[in-house]
Amino acid sequence: xxxxxxxxxxxxxxxxxxxxxxxxxxxxxxxxxxxxxxxxxxxxxxxxxxxxxxxxxxxxxxxxxxxxxxxxxxxxxxxxxxxxxxxxxxxxxxxxxxxxxxxxxxxxxxxxx
Amino acid sequence: xxxxxxxxxxxxxxxxxxxxxxxxxxxxxxxxxxxxxxxxxxxxxxxxxxxxxxxxxxxxxxxxxxxxxxxxxxxxxxxxxxxxxxxxxxxxxxxxxxxxxxxxxxxxxxx
Numbered sequence: 001x002x003x004x005x006x007x008x009x010x011x012x013x014x015x016x017x018x019x020x021x022x023x024x025x026x027x028x029x030x031x032x033x034x035x036x037x038x039x040x041x042x043x044x045x046x047x048x049x050x051x052x053x054x055x056x057x058x059x060x061x062x063x064x065x066x067x068x069x070x071x072x073x074x075x076x077x078x079x080x081x082x083x084x085x086x087x088x089x090x091x092x093x094x095x096x097x098x099x100x101x102x103x104x105x106x107x108x109x110x111x112x113x
Numbered sequence: 114x115x116x117x118x119x120x121x122x123x124x125x126x127x128x129x130x131x132x133x134x135x136x137x138x139x140x141x142x143x144x145x146x147x148x149x150x151x152x153x154x155x156x157x158x159x160x161x162x163x164x165x166x167x168x169x170x171x172x173x174x175x176x177x178x179x180x181x182x183x184x185x186x187x188x189x190x191x192x193x194x195x196x197x198x199x200x201x202x203x204x205x206x207x208x209x210x211x212x213x214x215x216x217x218x219x220x221x222x223x224x
Contacts, residue, residue, distance in 0.1 A: 040216075043157075043217070045211055090157065097205065098145075098212055099145045099203055099205060104157045104158070105156060107156055
């Protein structure tokens with residue numbers, strides 16, 4: 001009965017590979033997000049989708065492409081992985097606007113070697 | 114511009130001592146303010162929201178609009194309080210659907 005679930009939890013891959021991270025929420029929220037947490041623990045928003053439509057796209061390389069097949073799912077595909085992509089990626093969901101805060105997934109720890 | 118500032122990267126406090134994690138924000142409207150906590154290698158969890166005026170795990174936070182602050186306080190620290198704490202701001206009604214996070218403060222409770 002996990003509210004926001006992400007898979008995989010850990011991902012170790014070589015430079016240049018393409019990988020995907022999946023996220024699903026069962027809270028009935030309209031908005032979903034991807035955040036990146038770097039090695040200094042800073043949290044930075046990458047993307048936001050509201051009811052399958054992209055509404056926030058921060059300065060993120062084109063190698064990152066989000067996809068939302070329906071409002072309960074938001075996946076993140078990363079092409080040509082680089083060492084600097086190593087981080088923890090968190091999915092989150094909320095009502096719109098997020099006045100009651102986000103519910104976060106457990107994170108995906110991506111390590112690029 | 115919307116901004117959340119947490120001036121301390123690391124705060125070390127002895128067990129049983131009072132804790133205060135500072136947070137200042139910059140926003141021209143009426144934002145919603147939150148505190149999130151992240152225990153080691155776990156997900157971020159909502160600790161409290163200013164609109165609910167609640168106390169969770171002994172923590173409270175008061176929104177001071179004059180000083181644009183939302184400091185997190187606890188009268189007596191416990192070892193299990195050791196974690197990363199993030200102050201966050203949502204623009205509220207009329208704003209965009211994005212929560213801005215501060216850079217976080219690592220709270221370390223000393224035995």
